[in-house]
Every structure is written in structure tokens, then in C-alpha cells.
Amino acid sequence: MGAILSLFVNIFRPIYTPNLYFPIKPAYIQYRKTRGSEECTTTSLRDVVERHCTSLLKEYRPVWWLPGGHVQTGYCVIGDFSKVDKVEYDRKLLRLKDGGTLGLDFTPPANERTLPNDTPIIVVMHGLTGGSHEAYVRSILAPACTPVDKGGLGYRAMVVNFRGCAGTPVTSPQLYSGGHTDDLRQSLMYLSKLYPEAPLIGLGFSLGANVIARYLGQEGNKSRLLSAAVLGCPWDLVKNSERIEGDLFYREVYSKALGQNLLQMLRTNAATLSRVAAPHSPTAQALANALALKKPYLIDFDATWTSVAGATYPPFPLDSAEAYYKWASSAQFVHDIRVPLLCINAADDPIVRDLPIDEVRKNGWVCLAVTQHGGHLGWFESPERGDREAGGAFGLRRWVRKPVLEWFRATAEHLVGEQREVPELYEQDGWTVERGRESLGFREVEGGGKVVGVEGEGGLLSGL
Structure with a gap:
């Protein structure tokens, strides 16, 4: 019955309203009525999305001069976003047991303001050859990490830069791939040690979205992420x-x-x-x-x-x-995800082909939203009236940040996460390790420093 109702709703939605795919049989979660409250209610993922992510129930219309997926994607590369969504980071370097090094970029910087230790943390995985400097990353982190009294969420964020990307030093033969999840896993271990009271919320873009989806499926109810959102996830790399x-x-x-x-x-x-x-x-x-x-x-x-x-x-x-x-495709792991996951893809994405609609309908923890337009990590729209911070010479905004910020607030501040069984961390021979998986481990090393989010890497196409 649920599948028939979902199909009926999607058929009669206006063409610019995203199609929402919910599970046939919902999973039920404990949801705090207000932030920090002990009073909870039992609800479903569908109810959370429809009540709190209202942008997904409204139209997304691309700006008129970027009507299709190719031009939306192209503007990600050629658009000038250097003067908007400015984000600065403190970089921390982690040495891993395999000899590799991770560059973890935190915002807001410590000298900018001090946040409570239980402040929600957005954990970001970027695209193919990107980093914390990417415009699509900053477009969401800028408002998410802006103080509440200035209209933001007031959260903390950490970007996990792939090995060798965004100036992260290479200290081992291992770089990265679309299926390598251990670097994310160890970054989350580090955050759990640093901020044990903070809820961790995942945010993945393109290849980074694939890594997060794989991680969630591999971990099941042992995930250190309370919830996640993945944007432009490639899902089936063979079909792509x-x-x-x-x-x-x-x-x-x-x-x-x-x-x-x-x-x-x-x-x-x-x-x-x-x-x-x-x-x-x-x-x-x-x-x-x-x-x-x-x-x-x-x-x-x-x-x-x-x-x-x-x-x-x-x-x-x-x-x-x-x-x-x-091996790397994340679609095969959808059925094992056990924390709330919001997936957003565009139907006209020129890089992503097949979407795991059938798999989503069989897992009560996953919702898939598909916009008719938006390209690959584009979703550009005209700015709202009075928006003086809109991006580029043509004043564009990425529509997708609206539902993502709504999702963050709904999950980071209200989810209880009682279904998770997160493994214990302990010290072993100078490494922080996870009980039952001692082959992985980290320790912080000197280096890092300040990182300005608008500084990219010479010779690389940005935006993908």
C-alpha cells in the first residue's frame, strides 16, 4: 500500500517538485520533541522528512539560463565562487597505522569562536579530486557553521581530505579510491575521542558520497555517524x-x-x-x-x-x-544501512546513471529525493529577493543546501540514535584503536595550520 501511495504522489507532483522515494516498510526511530529534551516520540523517516525537510516538498526550478544537466554541471567548473561562502579552517594531521596521513580541516577556526563540546559536527567527504576549498562544500558549511544569532545552525564541521588532495601530505603508497572507507572510519574515531558528546552527521559529495554510503552499509548499527546526507552519489560505478x-x-x-x-x-x-x-x-x-x-x-x-x-x-x-x-559501488550496501540517510540526486546528472530506487524502498532507514534538474552537484537557482550573499557574478545559489540544512537540524538536534552500538576506543602502543578492529589506529602529528577555503589546487578542474 505504501509503495502504491508513493507512486501516486510522485505521478501527480508538479514537474519541478522532487520525486521522493520512501521505504515500503518504515523503520521507527526515537525522536526528541525539542532539542535536548528527554521527552521522545516514535516516528518514521518519512515523517521526519515531510515535517522538517519542507524544501523537498516544494519546487526546485533551475535558473533559466542553466536549464539542463550539462550546463548546470559545466557551471560548477567555470563559475566564480571565490567571493562567496568564505570558510576558513584549522587543519589537523593524523598519522595512521599504515603510515598514511590524513588532512582534517575544522571550521570554525579555534581563534574565531569557542563552541560547546556537544555541538553537532558535520563530517564532509568531498568529490573526486577536490578538498575543503570546493565551492559545493563551502556552500553548505558557510550557513551551517554560521552562529545561530546570525542566521546559521551554529555547528562545527570537519572535512576529510582524501590522501594527496588539497595539500594533504602523502606519506605512504596508499592514496584513495571510491571504495576505500577506512580513512573515513579512522577520522570518525578521532572525532569520537576529541568530542565524545557531539553528534556526528555525515555529508558526502559525488565520490565522497559513495564512500559515506559504503561506510554506513558496512557498519550497520555500529556507525559513528548518527545520520548522513549524500549528494550526487554515483551508486553504480559500472553503469556510470x-x-x-x-x-x-x-x-x-x-x-x-x-x-x-x-x-x-x-x-x-x-x-x-x-x-x-x-x-x-x-x-x-x-x-x-x-x-x-x-x-x-x-x-x-x-x-x-x-x-x-x-x-x-x-x-x-x-x-x-x-x-x-x-567492488567500489555503494548501491550494493544500501540494504545494510541502519541510520537515517537522505540521498539527493538529479535526474539530468550527466555522470550518474542508475539510482538504487528498489534498494531504497526495501530499507526503512533511507530516503531518496530526485530532482528533475540540477546536473552533477549543481542545483543552481536564482537567489531569493534580498539575498546579498548569492554566489558569482550572476548571483546564483545552490538550491540543495536548503533541504540539507533542514535535514541537519532535524537529525542532529532530535535523533536519539538508540539503535547504534558504537565500538569502544582505547590506547594501544601509542595508537588510538577501536576494540575488535585493532589493525586500524591513529595518532595526531605536528603540522597543519590555517587553511583558507577559497584556495584551490593549480591545474585541477574544480567543482566535480
């Missing part, structure tokens, strides 16, 4: 590859741009990788082969580098890019 490699236009525009962006990132870190990779190892050979590529398509880069050196543990090295895509 078939789309962008199988069409001449997509291959020449998207596959080539993504492949060359990854190659530029690898070149930036090549000297360090060549020193830390063991001679004649699969990583060393893959590095030499990848650096010999001229203008690779995405599948060429992934076949040469990511499928071989995407991780330093089994099942790597893999036989092909297709094998990597199959």
Missing part, C-alpha cells in the same frame, strides 16, 4: 562507466576531463609516491604506467592506476577498471 565511455560526447567531455584531473592529481604526488612505494611493487609499476599516459579517459586511468593501487590490501590489485567499479 558504461554511460560515459559508451557515448562519444560523454567520453570526450566527461570521461576525458575526469581522467585528466586524476592524472594531474597523481603527477602532483608522483615524487613522493615514488619514494614511499617499494621498488617493483604493484604500486610502483602502476605509478610508472599511469605517468606514461598522455590524455587518459577515466577508464584508462582507473585501469592503469586505481584498480591496481586503489588500496594496499585485498582485493587489490584488481584485474581491471570494471572489477574496481563493481
